[in-house]
Structures are given as structure tokens and as C-alpha cells.
Amino acid sequence: MGRRWLVLCLAVAAQIASLSALFGVAFALPALRQEYGITIAQAGTLAGLPSLGLLLTLLGWGVVIDRYGERFTMTLSLSLTALFLALLSAVEGPVGAGAVLVLVGAAGGPVNAAGGRLVMGWFSARERGLAMGVRQGAQPLGMGLSAALMPALAGQHGFFAAMLVPLVLSVAVLPLVVLFATPPAAAPSAAPVSPEEIPASPYRRAAIWRVHGVSMLLGVPQFTVLTYALVYLVEDHGWAASAAGLLMAAVQVPGALARLGAGVWSDRAGTRLGPVRVIAASGAVSLVLLAAAPPSLPGAAVVLLAVSALLTMSHNGLTFTAVAETAGMAWAGRAMAAQNSLQAVSSTLTPVLMGALIGWSGFPAAFGVAALFCVAAVVAMPRAT
Template identity: 30%
Template sequence: MALSSQNSKERWFFLFIATLSQVSMAVIHLGIPALIPLIQDELKLSRTEVGLLTSVLNSGVVVAAIAAGKAADRFGERLIIAYGAMACGIIAMGMNWAAGFATLFPVLLLLGLATATATPAGSKAVAGWFHARERGTAMGVRQMAIPLGGAIAAMTLPSVALRYGWRFALAFAGLFAVGMGLAALFLYKEPPISSRRAEQGPVVGIKGLIQRRNIRSVLFFVFILGGAQWCYLAYLELYLTETLGFSIRLAASLLALGQICGVGGRVFWGFLSDRFFGSRRKPTLLVVGFLAILMTLWTSLFSPQTSSGLAFLVVALLGLTLLGWNGLYLAFVSELAGSRVAGMAIGLSNTGAFLGIVTLPPIFGFIVDHSNSYRPAWIGLAGMILVALSVLRCVREEDKYSL
């Protein structure tokens, strides 16, 4: 893509706008779980109802991800980024009128549908504005928005809610999202028409994408790695407290460290791919996956005698790898699909990832419950990542559009 010098300088500003928009949506999406104890207490929700509400929020993302990607391909990413953020904000503010489970359920479903717009549209923006030689780095920067939004939500929303109530906290987050949506609407610009004409890859539908072996391979990869991420997030703190005898505060500190390393990893692996692997994504993803396997196996060997220093090191490296591959992967998918259908391909990948998130953590927990040990679960997870890497090796990066 040949961009003028001025456009070349502006692209980082447009990336900043798109990233802020996704941060605002992540604050809402990941902030709701942080407010669940207060919501549950006020609305007298059962644990089953809490679980259903969490599921319906993520189900909305699964249902709408592909449609959001197709909309970004058809109407352009600017409108989808802007209206998606504004819709999230308005829906979050609408939760002020929730009176119980029956009213929260449809509202959270709508919120999930709106949240689904963020990743396909934002990733298409990166695919359109950035050349392959720096796309991995740019995609990593944009993907920082999700954990960054989660961190902001965890640090601010509970404190605001304890003082002013959870409804006010969500209204505040919603106002932020509406503001970021308006900023995207008026400040973000799409790549020049000349670069649109130069976009690569054939225009195909969902069926055409799935018929490509490369796309099927990366969908399997993201199903496993997406699920593995949430096994890490859901069970690491429990594992450290139950197996190593760490205090909840120390275990939470390790989990936070892993998430911070994951944020850094999203930029680091993209930069590594751009600068040292000639913008080839597959070799970098294979390196990341192999290191994740080693760290997962090392984690399985923890015992009450494991020092906190060693645990910090392993958890940090596991976060760097297992939580840090997302930006690089999305750059890979957009390039394999071709920028004309990048939004739809990324939406399809989001669906695959969320299916993995729904499927793998319960299996991990089932293994722990029935073996009375975390070790078989961690080893099994490492084995599944190895299978995913074996499938990824079949991707022909040099022959992107073949069936």
C-alpha cells in the first residue's frame, strides 16, 4: 500500500483513536464481572443467574462477530468503530433501569452484540493503514486495548461503585464509550481510495473463507489458544492458593503480573515478527506457542516447596506467551484472508476463540475435580497447544489464498 508522507504520519493517530474506542468498550465488557458482587447483592441474583448473565454477555459476541466483520468490509471500519462504541455506552447507561434477572438478560445480550464490533473493525483499520512490515507491531498495540480496558475497569469501577453505586459506575463507563465513539466518528479517517483499490485478495463469503485450508488451520489454532488463555485466567489464582499455599493477595499479584506481561507481549511479538522474521507471522507464532508449552509444563511442576521468586518468573513468562499472541495472530489472519475480507475473517476468528473460551475451561476444571490434582490438567493443556501448533505448521504463508 503506497501512502503519502502525510498519511504515513497520520496512521498512528488513527490507530490511537481506534485503540481508545476499543479500550472504552473493554472497560464496560470486562468491568461488569468486576461489579457482579454488587449487582448480585442488590438484585438478589442466584449464582446460577450470575453464570447465565456472564454467558449471555459473551454469547452476544459469538453471535455478532462475523456479522460485524462483514459490516466493516462493506460499510468501512469508521462507522462500525464509532457506532459500536456509542451503542455499548448507551446500553451500559441503560442498565440503570435494570430491576432484576429478567431485565438484565436482554440488556447484556445487546451489550455483547455491540461489543462484537470492536475487534473486526479495529483490526481492519490496522490492515488498511499499515504495511505488512509494521502491521504486526501496530496490531499488537491495538490489541493492548482489551487487557488495558480490563485493568482500568478493575482499578476504577469497583471503587466508584462502592461510593456511588454500580449503576453510576456503569453510566460513567458508558459516557466514556459514547465520547470515544464520537471521537472515532469525527476524527478517524479510512485509508485513501487509491489504497482501497490496491487491496489484496479475492472477495469471498464465509463459505469461501472456510473452504481455504489456511483459514481452517488458524481457526483451530485460535480455538485452542483462546481457550487456553481463559484456563490460565480462570484457574491460575486458585492453583497458586491451593497448591502452593499462597495468600489470595500474593496469588492475585502474580495473576496481575501475568496480565501485564501479556499486554507487553502483544506488542513485543508483533515487533519481533516485523523486524526479525521479515513480517512472517507463522514462525513467530510457532516460537510463542512452543515457549507457552514449556511454561505450561513448568507450571504443572509447582509444589508447596516452589519459591515465590520462581513462581513469579514462570507466571510472567507464561503471561508473555499465552496471553501475548493475539495481536500477531490477528495480523496473520488479515493477511491470509486478504484485506478486502479482513473484517469478516477476523470476526470468524473471534467466534472460534469464544467457542474455545466456552469449551476448554470447563474441561480443565473437570480434569482437576476428577483427578484431585491440577497437574494432569496443565499437562493436558500443553498437549492441546502442541496439537494446535502441529496444525498451524500446515499453513502455507507464501500461498495465502489457495484452497
């Protein structure tokens, strides 16, 4: 009984380390711009490069997860992530840093899918929403830790000093993964699986593609707020980067609780996507209000930014669980890797395109466009999952 909760906590810790590496660059953007003398759009491009590495490699990682198991995959991923983060100290200029950030994303991607598959094996369907909600709470917790530490480190010691946060986390979690990241005895994930034993592909049905599509659409508002909230507070409201980081860190705590609550809600409702529909619609309203907030009411804009951050981060656990349950355990590793790959399209392109939009029309335009993607997700959402 207690072992499954230990495995869940380990999956959370491993994902915090991985997410800090993948998305922590956003919390060092002001220092990154100053260090390299680049525009906000160029800095946003650098912030999206780990997601590009993620996108290029995740489907291959999914096969590794299903064939060789979660512990092997997570161990290799965390080891390579720490190695590539260490290489940042040896490169100069934005081009060199960008190349290494692509490698960081390529190495760090499978922890999310492998940890999710591990938790799926330890918890029954009636508790899975809760368990996956706890595990997906790693994202706001990881972002909160990064937001609390990385802006101050970047401001005082430079960009590489900030990236020591995910490096240290990866090294700290690695031995725990080696010791404890094992599936339950009855789970099929411990041994390699031959191609002949794998059931027919769930990708012959439309339902799983629609869930992937919803997740991609909701990734746009999520990564718009994640990437540019700190810069918005600094440039449009005159906040210090460290103070803005602390605010975004504080938002992550209710964000983690919201994912947990959404998981429990989905268990009791018997549907994963019903709650997602409500969350997406609420996020659209919040982002529209943020885009329309007048400069004369800066306090209202800050509150709406925090609410928007909370809502746009709350759907991940539910869509992730919906994809895995639709695919079935034999395909769960690949399905969750595909989910992460398609989300990586959003997390790669959103910082680049929204950065260009912000440079052209300002932050309100970007928040308004992000709201439209929430609406599109509500329209695209299947009703049976």
C-alpha cells in the same frame, strides 16, 4: 505520515473500551458471587455471556464493516455498548444481568475487527506486524485498566459500579471515532462494495481455516487464565481481591510489550505463525509447571501464574494479522469478524467448562488441561503463513 499513527492510537483506545466491556466481568467475579449467591461455575457462566453475544452477531458485523466502513461500524458499536451497560442498573438477579451481558457482547464485538481493518489500510505489509502488535496491545492494556479499577469498585459499591468503567470508556472514545476513524484515501474501505466486486472467497482454501483453528485452541488457555487468575489468588492463596487485581493489572504492561515485540519479530522473520508456535509451546510449559506447583511454594505459583498470563495473551496480534493477510483486504472485515466469532466460542465455553472442572478437581486440573490446548495448537499450526 502522522495521521496513520493517530488512527492507530484511536483503534487502540476504541478496543480498550470494547474489551473492558466484553471481558471485564472476570475482574468482578468475587463481588458477583457474593451479590447473587452463586457458585464459581455459575459466575464463570455469567463472565462468558458477553462472548456468547459476540459469537451470535460477529459474522453479520463483518458484512457491515466491509460494506459500510469502519467509522460507521465502530460508532454504532460503541453507542450500543454504552446503552446496554447502562441497562445493567435496571435489572435484578443473575438472569437479568446475564441477558444484558449477552446484549453487551452482541454490541461490542465489531470494534476489534473494524479497528484491525482500519489499521491494515494505513500500514504497509512490512510494518503491519508492528502496527497490529501495537493495536493488539489494547487487550492487555484494557485488561490491566479493568483489573486495576474494577475489583476495588465492585468490592466497595457492587457489580454495576464496576461495569461503569467500560461504560465511561465507551462514551469517552465515541466522539473521537466519529471525528478521526477514516481510511486512507487509497483504501477501498470508505465506500460500500457491491457483491460483484468482491474477489473469490479465501475460505475455499484450507490455510485460513487452520489459522482460525489455532486461534480457537489458544483461546482456551488465554481465557482460563484471564477468567480465573483473580479467583485463584483469592481462594487458593488468600489474597484480597483488590491486591489480586493489581497484580493482574501489572502483568498486562509486559503483556502489551510482548505483543508489540511479537509483531516486530514477525515482520523481521517474514512469518506470522512462526513466533506463535514458540509462544504456544512456551505457554504449555508454563501452565504445566503452574499446575504442578506445590502448595508449600506459593510464591512460585504466583510467579508462574503471571508468566502464564503473559504468554497466553501474546499470540492474538499475530494470528489476527495472519488471518487478515491470508484473506486479503476485500475479505478482511469478514475474515477478522470470523476470527473473533471463532475465538468467541473459546471465550464463551472456557469459563463455563473450566469453572466446572475447577469445582470438581481444583485449579491445577484446569491449568493442566489448558496446557494441552497449547500443545494442540502447535500441532495444528500451518507452516507457510
